[in-house]
Amino acid sequence: MGTVTEKKAAVSNPTIETGHLWQRPGFLIRRLNQIHVALFFESCKDFAITPVQYGLLTTLSERPGLDQTSLCAEVGVDRTTMADVLRRLEERGLVKREPSPDDGRQKIANISVKGRRVMNEMYESMRDAQVRFLAPLAPEERVEFVRMMMQLVEGNNQYGRTLLKHFD
Template structure:
């Protein structure tokens, strides 16, 4: 993608940093992530839940009782960060942990009723943030963009420090 030029009294001035950076997919992916987080906060700030916390809550809403290691694999976090996030969610009354009946060292995580309410309450706001991010694209482009993102994530999943399970 060519960087846009800066017009300076009929003379075109090229922004060399933008020209260089906008040719790097990693830079653009990181920047889009920053934009998405900002949109997420604008839409979802009322409940003070981070995107990572929301990912964990959403995963538990459809896969209750995962142990923390499996939960980490589902959301693409390392076990230590997942344990920290789960602990914060537990402190806030959104999840609870129970020892696994087969392995007392393992803790299974469940949503509390308040956690379930939070997932439901945030769903529309989260959708609004995603819609705002994708708004510049036509519907067919949105579909194609999501398909291409999925291909990139699935094809490169094994390079991550935290491999997603089930890809």
């Protein structure tokens, strides 16, 4: 991973040019997010589900019964956004919330039968968006690109508004 001194040296002596907008990682990541969201909506147009909503349904499918704070850490969004996403999904009958048996002040969320059905029906469309997004890369580059993105997220997680908790 490298020592703190090595990390500081890497930051103070960048090996990339950042003078032009198209050379800045932050700009490129923001643009890639715009492109991905557009592809997601195009591929998943029949479902009226956002990428964050689909991510939340996936998380609840894999880890049922999480409270809002835990969901924020799983999905990587702030509490206000999570409350809004949960409310919208609950209104559509895709998620159910109930008081926590351990702490009455908290509510736990679970994916509903309808939510699981929609998530499963959407899977191929969601996957199509991912495949189309990565299509300009060679197969081995796709794996490396995702690995490098995961490394960047993990290495910079502490700077996000919400700390993302990663479970293997």
